[in-house]
Amino acid sequence: MTNFADITTIGVGGPIATFIEPTTRVGVIEAVEDADAKGLPLCVVGGGSNMLVADAPFDGVVVRDARRAITVPDEAAPVEDGERIVHVNAEAGCNWDDFVVFAVELGLEGVEGLSGIPGTVGASVVQNIGAYGQEVASSVESVEVWDRRDKRTLDIPAADMGFGYRASMLKSSMYAAPATPADRFFPTPRYVVLSVTFALRHSETGTVGYGQLASALGVEVGDRMATRDIRNAVLKVRAAKGMLEDATRYAAPAMAGTKRDDQVALAVAAQRAQAAASPAPADDAAAGAVANRPFADRHSCGSFFMNPVLTAEQAERLPQDAPRFAATLPDGTPGVKTSAAWLIDHAGFHKGFRIADDAPAGLSSMHTLALTNRGGATAADVAALARRVQDGVEAAYGVRLVPEPVVVGLDLR
Template identity: 85%
Template structure:
């Protein structure tokens, strides 16, 4: 029997009563409709990278779209002026990093900065993923989805997607307040993504839009570089922070076929090299072929807490050296975004923090924003750590951190 521990990047969660992998568009719709018509709990899952599920059995239906086709409706050759928008359509079940690799290989610009983010194309627009100066919202043309309320397919233009910081109208349909599930649509949005059409630019170069990335490349923010070089640098930086998924998870039979074999091989090689380098740096003799099992920093949901967006008054109460960036509050008014990682660290929760010496969950040893399963952790262990961090940050700064992952069967408000 498949469990959420088998199909999530953090490796925790209870057994699933019914796990379905439809291989057709109709099959996805029928699986969703069948669960809804019977009033069963429904979880449509992508790569399992943004999900924390309780240890108790999930007595419902989990649907994982097995369709992974990418098509290019437009002619991909550049026009004379070199400024050509190319539309690329990807089915919802396509592995996100496979999609990024495909576009870079095709000579397209627009998502290279989003390399290495685990998950699927369908999940990318629910979450509005972003990193290193890019956000998926900037390249989405439209989203094809199944409307669970109206019982019909819809094509949603990007302008109607309600994109915001780690937010979309799809995701907002699951919540009635921050971290408070909707009574009707949770843990699956009202709109189930079937495919996404992206508008990318035909170019072998891209813009370096983030300081940390510019440093890794030895250039200035705003410079243009080969998209292949940007992708490589992003993967390097993410690996150094433990923000790449564990390539070993694809050895699990429950993950078979969900990612391109060549990309798994590349990830495994890079991960093994990173482990060996880390061991050498620490003065530990490394084996010729180091195993992937010690890479516990990768056993996470990625960034666990969202960067808070505060009112000017709330931001003014933070210490002077707290990061501050212009942002927009959910009601559309100006706000100030600060760093969740900074708050966590300055509240006394440093890299590797554990509730107890023998705790099986801890903050990443590389990045305070990731909560990790150090081996044998339960969802309850992770939730207890998350709550400790939330309480500590709130006590120190008056800010309640909101989880970024979808949290099912646990209360982390």
């Protein structure tokens, strides 16, 4: 029997009653339709990187799309009239970083800043993933979905996707309020992604759109660099913050074949080189974690809390040195975005924080925004840590942090 612990990057979660990996478009739709017709809980998963699932058995159906094809319906090279937009279609089950590699190798610009983000193409548009000056929304042309309510397929243009900060109309269909599941469609959206068509630009160079990335490359924000160099810099920056997945997970039977073998080999080699240069923190051994486990910082859901978007009045109550960025509130009015990592750290939860010295879950030793499984943690351990951080930040600043992952079977409101 497959457990959620086997297929999630944080490595926790209970057994799954029925686990299906359809290999055809019709198979995906039929698996979803069958679960819905029987009234069974349904969880469509990608790479398992943005999920925290309870330890109790999941008495429903988990569907993981095994289709991973990428096709280029356009001419991949610049055509005679100078048109530089290239449309690329990827099936929902395609590993996201495999897609980024494909685009960079083909000489296409638009997703290189999103290198190293774990997950799948299907999940990328649900979450509207973003990093280092790019969001997936800026490159999406359209999304093909199965509408679970109306029982039909749809091609949704990017303009109708409701993209926002870590948001889309797909994701919003699962929630009645932040971190509050909707009655009908949870933990799978009303719209199940089948494939995504991207509009990328034929160019060997991309724009460096983020300060930290510019520093790593030794250039200025707005400069253009080779997309390969941008990708490599992003991977190095993410690795230094422990925000890459543990690539050794692809050796496990439950994950075998879900990512390109050559990319797995490269990621594992880079990961082991980093571990050799930076041994695991001594506190892991002291806490009784798995001996010589150098990759514990990577056993996470990635960024666990969303950066809060506040009203101007709420932002005024923050300390003067708290980060502030212009943003838009859910109702479309101007707001102020602040840093969840800053709030966590300044509320007293520093890198490596644990509820107790021997707690198997803790904040990453590299990044306060990642909650990690240090070895043998349960979903309950991670949830307890999350609540401690939420309560502490709320007590200090009056801001309730909202989890970024899909949280199943646990209440982290």
